[in-house]
Amino acid sequence: MRIVNPMNESAVSATDATPRLGTLVGKTVALLDISKPGGSVFLDRIEQRLRAEHGVAQVIREMKPTFAKPAPAEVLQRIRGADAVIEALAD
């Protein structure tokens, strides 16, 4: 029997993961809060430890307007220059 494929067949462009950083010393790290309750508590502690224990030079704090939608282009643009991004996902 010949059937029409009902699944998505549109092209997906693959992107390689960014290579891991060898060191955090002197780096810029962006912390993205998706705006779920408790996310800022977690990221406050991460920021403190990144600065005190890992020699991170700069921390960029950004927040999605809502956890219910993808990050808007403006938010992505503001964390674009960071060497690494840490995202706080859930409650």
Next chain:
Amino acid sequence: MAPYLNALAGSVTAISQDGEDATREFVRQMDIRFPVERDPGFEISKKFGVVTVPTLYVVDDQDRVVRAEPGFDKAALNEIAAMLGHGPVASPYDGAPASKPGCSSRHLEAHTEDASAEALDLHSKRGRTASVIEVDEDAVEYCYRVFGDALPVVPPTVERVEAMIGGLDPREVIARIPPCYGEATVEKLAANAVMAGCEPKMMRVLIPLMRAIADERFNAHGVQATTHFAAPLIVVNGPVRAELGFHSRQNAFSNVARANSTLGRALQLVLLNIGGARPTGIDMSALGNPGKFSYCIAENEEENPWEPLHVTEGLTKDQSAVTLFAAEAPHGVSEHKSRTARGVLKAIAYSLATVWSYRACLTFEAIVVLCPEHVRTIHRDGFSKKDVREFLFENTGVPLRCYEEPGEGVEQRTMYKEIFIDGERCYQKFRAPESIKIVVAGGTAGKFSAVLGSWSTGPRGSQMVTYPV
């Protein structure tokens, strides 16, 4: 956007980030009547510092940008039209959303540096032809295993899909279905409609339904991925109910009519197979919702003495419409003793207070599905639909004494509004009367209405959308 800009044709120049072929095809498909230039190396995009596409720039005589408007927004379009000396170009009730955020500009996307815009072709209105699969085993078993919703489906044979497509263009892209943004061509939709058991005439409803599900305001991206119970509930209104056999009377929510059951199931199969939200993967719902098999009702407009849902949402009574609401499962409200509008509505208000979580207020909405017997009691006491919404709004609250124990909804109390309900201090449950949507459905025997809670609502969650059919 393009049809509105056609009305401003003498004053508009568009810059396309697509390749030459895709741009030419887009101009043809959208019947664009203003000049369109290409931006192959993204030099123009970089010069303007575009972050979002589309972005409208209003440029003065000295080539200075006097206004930049990212995304699509009817109000902004009309303001810009006024700046150019035109009347309004975007009507609020033409079926297109009031606003829609844009996408990232191509020159900011990491993978565009080594891939041409042409290859990505995200904006084309013509998709690819679906592949044909030769199935040697039992086709029902094969389709059930690979494409199904855990129930057997009708195999989408080449012949059945052709019959479903009828005279439509099989390669036309109707929508891109979240959360994976798969390309819903007419042919792919037809294949899923066949699997769901739809009759070919259902395509005239399925196509506007796809535009609704892809509307950014509805936010299917979130609805399909959340850990919450929400599932898209379809409410069908207007003459199409009788024309296609949608049932709105007894058993309105259940297994009563092919039209309701198959349209609801077709939407779910599209979300699974084209959108990619599989219940073992991206769809992370903790408990799910039986509506994820099929969740479609029609309004019983014949038993509704007020205006039906689609008219409240801005369409006319003689139009047909589909409405989507990210809903929990129906919660029944039995009220057989009250003989007054107040008594029936108080019973409903007690249930409304429990949606999401009893003590959580403000950020949720609800649909109240009124059964005909309750409607008659309420209407007899002279209540309009607006009165019903306002009564429910004023009488739905949570007593302050419930907030002594910590828990969900307690920390947010500073934002809540204190009101008195029957002499008791309460927090008001809903933000506005409009947060409570009223639909009439069901059989004429039985004083059973229902309350359906929402997912997160408003611009930061999912907003109800109504599309003309």
